[in-house]
Structures are given as structure tokens and as C-alpha cells.
Amino acid sequence: xxxxxxxxxxxxxxxxxxxxxxxxxxxxxxxxxxxxxxxxxxxxxxxxxxxxxxxxxxxxxxxxxxxxxxxxxxxxxxxxxxxxxxxxxxxxxxxxxxxxxxxxxxxxxxxxxxxxxxxxxxxxxxxxxxxxxxxxxxxxxxxxxxxxxxxxxxxxxxxxxxxxxxxxxxxxxxxxxxxxxxxxxxxxxxxxxxxxxxxxxxxxxxxxxxxxxxxxxxxxxxxxxxxxxxxxxxxxxxxxxxxxxxxxxxxxxxxxxxxxxxxxxxxxxxxxxxxxxxxxxxxxxxxxxxxxxxxxxxxxxxxxxxxxxxxxxxxxxxxxxxxxxxxxxxx
Amino acid sequence: xxxxxxxxxxxxxxxxxxxxxxxxxxxxxxxxxxxxxxxxxxxxxxxxxxxxxxxxxxxxxxxxxxxxxxxxxxxxxxxxxxxxxxxxxxxxxxxxxxxxxxxxxxxxxxxxxxxxxxxxxxxxxxxxxxxxxxxxxxxxxxxxxxxxxxxxxxxxxxxxxxxxxxxxxxxxxxxxxxxxxxxxxxxxxxxxxxxxxxxxxxxxxxxxxxxxxxxxxxxxxxxxxxxxxxxxxxxxxxxxxxxxxxxxxxxxxxxxxxxxxxxxxxxxxxxxxxxxxxxxxxxxxxxxxxxxxxxxxxxxxxxxxxxxxxxxxxxxxxxxxxxxxxxxxxx
DNA sequence: TTGAAAGCGGTACCAG
DNA sequence: CTGGTACCGCTTTCAA
Numbered sequence: 001x002x003x004x005x006x007x008x009x010x011x012x013x014x015x016x017x018x019x020x021x022x023x024x025x026x027x028x029x030x031x032x033x034x035x036x037x038x039x040x041x042x043x044x045x046x047x048x049x050x051x052x053x054x055x056x057x058x059x060x061x062x063x064x065x066x067x068x069x070x071x072x073x074x075x076x077x078x079x080x081x082x083x084x085x086x087x088x089x090x091x092x093x094x095x096x097x098x099x100x101x102x103x104x105x106x107x108x109x110x111x112x113x114x115x116x117x118x119x120x121x122x123x124x125x126x127x128x129x130x131x132x133x134x135x136x137x138x139x140x141x142x143x144x145x146x147x148x149x150x151x152x153x154x155x156x157x158x159x160x161x162x163x164x165x166x167x168x169x170x171x172x173x174x175x176x177x178x179x180x181x182x183x184x185x186x187x188x189x190x191x192x193x194x195x196x197x198x199x200x201x202x203x204x205x206x207x208x209x210x211x212x213x214x215x216x217x218x219x220x221x222x223x224x225x226x227x228x229x230x231x232x233x234x235x236x237x238x239x240x241x242x243x244x245x246x247x248x249x250x251x252x253x254x255x256x257x258x259x260x261x262x263x264x265x266x267x268x269x270x271x272x273x274x275x276x277x278x279x280x281x282x283x284x285x286x287x288x289x290x291x292x293x294x295x296x297x298x299x300x301x302x303x304x305x306x307x308x309x310x311x312x313x314x315x316x317x318x319x320x321x322x323x324x325x326x327x328x329x330x331x
Numbered sequence: 332x333x334x335x336x337x338x339x340x341x342x343x344x345x346x347x348x349x350x351x352x353x354x355x356x357x358x359x360x361x362x363x364x365x366x367x368x369x370x371x372x373x374x375x376x377x378x379x380x381x382x383x384x385x386x387x388x389x390x391x392x393x394x395x396x397x398x399x400x401x402x403x404x405x406x407x408x409x410x411x412x413x414x415x416x417x418x419x420x421x422x423x424x425x426x427x428x429x430x431x432x433x434x435x436x437x438x439x440x441x442x443x444x445x446x447x448x449x450x451x452x453x454x455x456x457x458x459x460x461x462x463x464x465x466x467x468x469x470x471x472x473x474x475x476x477x478x479x480x481x482x483x484x485x486x487x488x489x490x491x492x493x494x495x496x497x498x499x500x501x502x503x504x505x506x507x508x509x510x511x512x513x514x515x516x517x518x519x520x521x522x523x524x525x526x527x528x529x530x531x532x533x534x535x536x537x538x539x540x541x542x543x544x545x546x547x548x549x550x551x552x553x554x555x556x557x558x559x560x561x562x563x564x565x566x567x568x569x570x571x572x573x574x575x576x577x578x579x580x581x582x583x584x585x586x587x588x589x590x591x592x593x594x595x596x597x598x599x600x601x602x603x604x605x606x607x608x609x610x611x612x613x614x615x616x617x618x619x620x621x622x623x624x625x626x627x628x629x630x631x632x633x634x635x636x637x638x639x640x641x642x643x644x645x646x647x648x649x650x651x652x653x654x655x656x657x658x659x660x661x662x
Numbered sequence: 663t664t665g666a667a668a669g670c671g672g673t674a675c676c677a678g
Numbered sequence: 679c680t681g682g683t684a685c686c687g688c689t690t691t692c693a694a
Contacts (some may be wrong), residue, residue, distance in 0.1 A: 003470065004687055015665045020689060029448065030663060043466065051391070052443045052687035055382045055670045070407040073608075079401060093444065095426050097414065111423065114381045132377065138333065222612070251612050256612065278609035281553070281582050283589065335671055346681045351665035351673060358674095361679060386686045 003044045005270065012040040023048065054116060062092050063304055064120035068100035069142075073276060074293045075123070075155075076143070082121065089120070089305060102126035107134050118308055121300045129153065131309020140307035142300045146235040147193075147319040156318045157302040159296055162190040164289040164323030165198025166205075168271040169243050171287075171325055173206050177241035177269055181214040183228045183253065184245040190326035194219075195245045195273065214239055215228035225252020232258055233268070240268060247279045250286055254330070284329035295321050335376045343371040358623030374434055385447060393423050395443040395451035398475075398578065399431035404607060406454070407626050409475070412628020415453065420636060422449070428518045440466050449639055450609035452631045460484065471638035475632050481650040486634040487649045492522040495538075495620040496529025499602040500574050502618075502656055503538050507570035508600055511547040514584065517574040520645055523548070526576045526604065547569055550578075556583020562589060564599070571599060572662065578603035579608045581617055585661070600662035615660035626652050 009016045014033060021027045022037045029037075042047075054060040065076040065082060094117060094182055098104040105127045112120050112135075119140035124132065129150060135141055136154045145158035172180050182249050183198045185192040196215070205213060216232060218224030225244060233256060244250040250272030254264060262268045264284050271290035272279055279286040299319050307314055339507035345364060352358045353368045359528075371377075385391040386620045396413060404633060413424060429435040433477040435531050436458045443451050443466075450471035455463065455478070466472055472485035480487045503511050513530045516523040528548070534541050547554030547563060557576060563570055564587060575581040581603030584597060593599045595615050603610055612618040630650050638645055 006687075016688080017665055017667095017690085018663090021664090024689080026690090028663070033663080042411060047444045049384045049386070049447060049687050050442075051382045051447055052670085053689075055380070055386055055672090056687080056689045058670075060382070068400070070410060071404070073402070073404060076407060078400040081430065092425070092427070094423070096423070097411065110378060111381075113378045116380060116382055246614075255614075276608070278612040281609040282613055283586075307554075347672080348674085348681055348683095352680090359679070364679085372685090381672050383686085384673080386688090387671080387673050389686075602664080640663085 003046050004049065005046070008037065008040050008044060008046050011044065014092075029167075038122050040209065049330045058116070060118055062088050062094055062115070062117045064094045064096065064108070064115075065123040066096050066098050066105065066108050066112075066120060066124075067126075068098055068123060068125055070095065070097050074274070074291065077293030078297035078300070081214045081294035081299075082099045082301045083297075084294070085298050085301030085305065097255040098125070100125035102131075106131060113138065121304065140304055142307075144296070144300060149316075151316040153306070153316070155316050157296055157299045157303060157321065158319075159291050159321045160323050161193045162198040162201065162289075164204075164272065164325070165195040165243065165245075166202045166305070167198075167323070167325045168289050169199050169202030170205065171327075172241040172243060172269055172271060173202065173208075174329060175241075175265075175269060175331065177239075178290035179214065179237065179239040180241045180243060181216070181239035182233050182245075183225060183242050183249050184215065184217045185220040185231075185249075187217055192245060199243055218250055221250045222247050222252040225249030226255045227252070229253040229256035229278070230259075233257075234260070241270070242268065243271050245273055247274050247276045247286060247288055250330070251278065251282055254282060254284070254286075256319070265329065265331045270327075271331050275326060280328065287326065287328045288323050289323050292321055293324055334377050335380070336377070339368065339371050339375060339377050339546050342466040343368045343373065363445075367429055376606075377555060380454030389447070391447050391449055391533055392421050393425055393446070393448045394427045395427065395446075395448045395453075397427050397429050397436065397438070397439050397443070397451060397453040397455075399429055399454060399456055401428050403600070405605070405622065408624030409628035409631070412556050412625035412630075414628075415625070416629050416636065429456070431456040432460075436552065437462060437474055444469065446534045450635045452635065457604065471635055473634045473638075475627070475631060477533035480647075482647040484647070486638070486647050487636060488627055488652065489650075490622050490652045492525035493529040493532065495577075495622070495656070496526040496574065496604065497533045498529075498654070498656045499604070499618075499620050500530050500533030501536065501574040502658075503574060503600055503602060503662060504533065505538075506572075506596075506600060506662065508570075510542075510545065510568065510570040511574060512547070512570035512600050512638055513574050513576075514563075514580050515546065515548045518548055520550075523576060534546040551577050553579045553583040556580030557586045558583070560584040561590075564588075564593070572601070573599065574602050576604055578607045578617060578619055581619070581661070582609065582613055585613060585615070585617075589622045596660065596662045602656075603660050611659065617661045618662040620654050620656050622654055 005016045009019045015164050022029045022034045096108040121142045123144035124146045131155050141154035149156045184196050190314045207227050218229040272286040275288045275290040279288050320326050335345050338348050340350045353360050353365050368517045427439040452473045454475040467485045476489035515527050547559040568612050588595050603617040605618045606621040610619050
């Protein structure tokens with residue numbers, strides 16, 4: 001079986017109190033005793049029981065991260081960012097895939113409560129304000145880019161989807177595109193609305209009118225992108241640039257352009273969004289907007305740390321992380 | 332503060348013993364009492380303390396997963412597979428990024444021990460047999476595709492890299508390629524050797540001699556692939572097919588082919604390995620070998636479950652998961 | 663400089 | 679069908 005502190009104490013000829021203190025350093029221990037204890041610990045391969053520690057101290061040094069699907073490369077990066085700031089502070093993280101399902105989101109939140117994590121970061125998809133409220137009251141909660149800011153629900157960290165798209169379209173215009181079209185995802189789905197309004201904002205800035213016929217909404221897939229592009233490019237007054245709501249759509253647009261024999265970016269400029277791995281691997285490489293996942297993760301970690309350190313509960317904050325355009329070959 | 336079982340018991344007018352039993356169902360409780368207790372639990376929003384449970388029962392219903400980098404899409408899939416089989420059994424998983432460094436691998440393994448997880452799955456990169464041995468003795472351990480099988484170190488799950496590459500090369504030969512070249516990663520790095528020997532085996536099966544000049548080793552990157560391909564294709568007797576040790580290399584080969592104006596797959600057939608997301612997004616889409624991550628994860632989960640269920644420690648097993656070729660456009 | 667002992671919040675044995 | 683209570687392994691007063 002596993003050795004406990006009692007055994008260490010016995011073998012070292014001291015009390016458990018002393019063992020505890022050489023480990024925590026929370027009170028001076030005679031150098032000689034210290035050495036002896038340490039030696040026994042080493043010899044026995046003693047590992048403190050984190051469960052007992054947590055039970056006693058009411059701190060588990062663990063935070064939960066609840067995301068819809070770790071298979072979406074955005075989230076592992078968020079996790080890295082989270083760990084960047086939490087690990088140095090001694091925290092570990094417990095990750096859960098909620099599949100974006102309300103039941104799972106709730107279940108895992110309960111599990112987190114049960115395990116007495118010190119805080120949680122959640123990217124909520126289905127959870128209602130009411131669901132979250134109960135948890136926000138019992139532990140530090142940070143929301144990751146979902147829904148409107150609500151002070152009762154803890155800090156909110158999100159990336160600036162609107163601003164990012166504005167940058168992309170602004171760039172397209174600067175490069176001399178006369179007619180810039182937009183292919184989006186379904187209305188109200190995920191970041192759809194924000195990105196679309198970013199498009200509109202850029203046109204407005206340039207004093208251009210938005211031609212609603214140049215806006216197509218499908219879903220966030222390559223096929224949807226190809227089809228939308230085909231219809232757009234079949235028009236007599238076809239656009240010479242297309243801003244896409246994500247990279248997959250943009251890759252679909254590239255497919256369409258190849259099929260029509262249009263050269264990118266000369267005859268048609270294309271921008272994506274997200275900067276997935278494939279963005280730099282396709283040909284021509286996509287000019288796209290990076291959603292700085294790692295930064296977002298860091299921000300979540302800092303928000304959590306701030307709440308963890310505070311004695312009183314701090315007022316909630318909203319933190320918006322800027323997105324930036326990366327120029328490659330497609331525009 | 333948080334409510335405990337004592338409060339629930341008090342408010343329901345029963346003993347903690349009874350509360351415990353209505354929750355666990357490990358002994359009959361009068362329906363009337365049961366209902367009353369449940370009602371109080373609901374009203375108080377009571378959540379059992381998993382730490383206390385774990386401390387007492389010596390089971391945490393948690394398994395650790397230690398991987399080099401969750402940002403490598405292979406691992407999130409492994410995690411899904413692991414959860415596919417572990418979640419129904421009531422287990423949760425604690426994931427750690429070891430960055431493939433020996434120190435982190437060791438540290439996290441210690442943390443896992445400290446947290447008294449019921450078992451761990453680890454993809455060891457730097458850990459020596461000696462490091463692992465200590466842990467394998469104290470908890471169920473499953474190794475994920477690293478190093479040779481060693482019964483003392485617990486179960487080993489790996490994918491069949493050699494067989495996968497053999498399939499790819501065999502396919503290339505069947506398609507009529509006369510000279511099949513191979514671009515690999517650095518010798519002894521990761522799956523390098525196995526994949527290369529898969530290439531050799533396929534040639535041997537077809538009674539072809541291997542021309543060592545047709546084997547180039549660089550590293551697992553796009554640039555290395557492009558450079559290797561350029562040198563290979565500059566030869567007078569240039570190959571009409573190239574099998575690559577991974578998809579990134581293959582994408583580099585595609586770059587080279589495009590530059591030389593060679594049409595793929597007609598003038599040059601290309602195969603990759605891994606089936607990363609980009610494999611199906613580049614043009615032409617890569618014919619490649621899928622490493623069935625989710626299956627691997629499931630196998631790990633099953634191995635763990637088997638050990639967890641066993642009273643005595645079961646003899647260790649090695650489990651090899653087949654890889655399969657997916658035909659797309661590049662070959 | 664060190665120790666004794668009271669919990670943290672459950673589980674499970676032993677009784678009734 | 680229900681309770682009392684020892685104990686899991688640690689931290690933290692309180693005392694010496």
C-alpha cells in the first residue's frame with residue numbers, strides 16, 4: 001500500500017505535525033530534523049495525498065475548463081494559454097468536452113462543484129443565464145466568448161470578431177478591390193452576426209453602400225463556401241474580392257476559383273477567418289484573421305487568478321482580445 | 332458556505348448514515364425517508380464532496396492522460412476515444428501537456444500519484460524504463476505508442492505504423508508506379524524507423540530491390556518535404572511516386588511538383604501519413620494513411636478498465652491498432 | 663523547536 | 679429500517 005504521513009513520522013521519529021511543517025515550510029524546523037524527515041520521505045517515496053490536503057484546506061489548486069469539443073483546435077490552444085498563467089501559480093486543470101450540449105454542460109459544472117475545483121472557465125453554448133447563475137455564486141467563473149456580458153455571471157473573455165472582420169475587409173478595399181462580397185455562416189450561429197457586422201462596418205467606413213446581393217449565408221463548411229462562391233461568381237457584375245466568415249468557407253471559394261480558372265489573388269482576392277492549420281497549407285495560402293486562442297486562454301487564466309486572489313468578490317469584467325490580420329497569398 | 336451531509340441529515344431529521352445510503356443505494360431506505368432526504372438535498376443544492384469520498388474509498392474515479400501536446404490534433408482524438416469508454420463507467424480524465432520533456436513527464440506523473448488517480452495513460456517521450464517502473468507498480472498504467480513492449484510497464488497500445496506504410500506503398504505499386512521513392516523523418520525519431528521499414532517491406536513483397544538513393548531523410552516538415560522532392564525530381568531517372576512519412580512532407584512534395592509543373596497524380600503520385608485536417612483540404616487532396624486516434628483512445632480506455640476491474644494485476648498486453656489507407660486525389 | 667488533537671466530509675462496520 | 683462512530687490523510691490551532 002501507499003505510505004502516509006504517519007509512517008514517515010514514525011520512521012523519522014517525529015510527529016506528523018513536524019513532517020507536515022517540513023513539507024509546507026510554514027514554521028521553522030531544526031535543520032537536523034528536517035534533513036532526517038526529508039531523507040525518510042525520499043526513501044519511502046512518500047507522496048502527499050492531495051485529496052486529504054484539499055479536504056482539509058478547502059483548496060484543490062485545480063480549475064476546470066469546459067469546452068464544447070477539444071477536437072476543435074481553438075480550444076487546445078486556449079488550454080495552453082490558461083496553463084501558461086495558471087501553472088506557475090501551482091494550478092492544474094481539469095478539461096471536459098461538453099459537446100455543446102446543455103445536459104453535459106450542466107453535468108460537468110456539477111462535477112466541478114463536487115470536486116471542489118477552485119474555479120472554472122466555461123465556453124457555454126446552451127446554458128441559460130439561470131443555469132450559470134447558481135454556479136457563479138459558489139465559485140469563480142469565467143465565461144469564454146459566449147453571449148452578452150452579464151456582471152452576475154462572472155468575467156467574460158471574448159475575441160473581437162467584429163473588429164477582426166473589419167480589418168480584413170478594410171485590407172481588401174485598400175488593395176483596390178472594387179466589389180467586396182461576403183460569405184457568412186448561418187445567421188445568429190456562433191460568431192456569425194459579429195463577423196457580418198464587421199464587414200458592414202468596413203464598407204461604411206469606406207463610404208460604400210452594402211449590396212445585399214453580395215452577402216451570402218450558408219454554413220461554416222467548405223462546400224457551402226464553394227457553392228456560395230459559384231453563385232457569386234456567376235453574376236454579370238461579379239465581385240473581385242470575397243471576405244469569408246471562416247477558413248473552411250474560404251477554401252471552398254478557392255475551389256470555385258480554380259474550377260473557373262480565376263487566378264487568386266489577381267482576379268479574385270479571398271480572405272478567411274480563424275487561421276486554422278490548413279490556412280497556411282493550401283495553395284494559395286490564405287490571408288486570414290487570427291483568433292489568438294492562446295491570448296484568450298491567458299486572459300481567462302488571469303481573470304481567474306484575480307478572482308482567486310481577491311478576498312472579496314471582485315466586480316466582473318469583460319475582456320475583449322483583438323484579432324489580427326495575417327497577410328499571405330490569397331489577398 | 333457549502334452544505335455538507337451533516338446539514339442535510341439534520342434538516343431531514345435522519346442520520347448521516349441514512350443520507351449516505353439514499354445517495355449510494357447500498358442499502359434499502361424506507362421510501363418515505365428517501366423522498367424526504369432527496370427533497371432536502373434538492374432544496375439545499377447539496378453536492379457530495381468528491382475529495383472526502385475519494386479519501387475514504389480510495390477511489391477517485393479519475394484517470395490521468397499525459398500527452399506531449401494537446402495542440403497536436405492526434406491527442407484530442409485519443410482523449411475522445413478514452414472518454415468514449417471511460418465516461419460510461421463513471422470516470423473523468425485529467426489531461427496534462429508534458430511538452431515531451433522528461434521533467435514534465437515525471438512531474439505530472441507525480442501529481443497524478445498525489446491526486447490518487449485510479450490509473451493513467453501516458454504517451455512517454457523521454458521517460459526511461461526506470462522512471463516508469465516506479466509508477467507502474469503503484470497504479471494501473473497504459474503506455475501509448477512509445478518504445479518497445481515491456482510487461483513490467485503495463486499495457487502498451489500503439490498503431491501499426493509499419494503496416495500502414497506498407498499499405499500505402501503497396502497501393503502505389505498496384506497503381507503502376509515504376510519507381511517509388513520515400514521521404515522520411517530523421518532516423519529513430521518518433522515513428523520514423525517503423526514507417527521506413529514499412530516502405531521496405533512493401534518493396535520486398537513486390538520483389539523490387541530498394542534503391543537507397545530513392546530514400547531521403549529530413550525532418551517532418553513541409554520545407555524538408557519540398558527540398559527532398561526537388562532533389563529527387565531533379566534526377567535523370569526520377570521517381571514517378573513518392574511515399575512520405577507524414578502529411579506535411581507530402582504537402583511539401585506537392586509544392587515541388589507544382590513548381591516543376593508536374594501533374595499529380597498522373598506524372599507523380601504522392602502519399603502522406605496521418606491524415607491531418609489539411610490533408611483533405613489541399614489540392615489535390617492527399618491520399619494518406621489514417622492513424623485511427625479515437626480507436627487508439629478507446630483501446631487505452633479498455634485496457635485501463637480491464638486493469639481497474641481486476642482484483643489481481645492482470646498480465647500486461649500489447650495492443651496494435653491497424654492503420655488504413657484513405658484514397659483521395661494525390662495517388 | 664516540537665507534539666497532541668480536533669476536524670475537513672464522507673463511508674462502512676457494528677449495533678439495535 | 680436506521681444510528682453511532684471510527685477512520686481515510688492531512689492541516690492547524692493550542693500547549694509545552
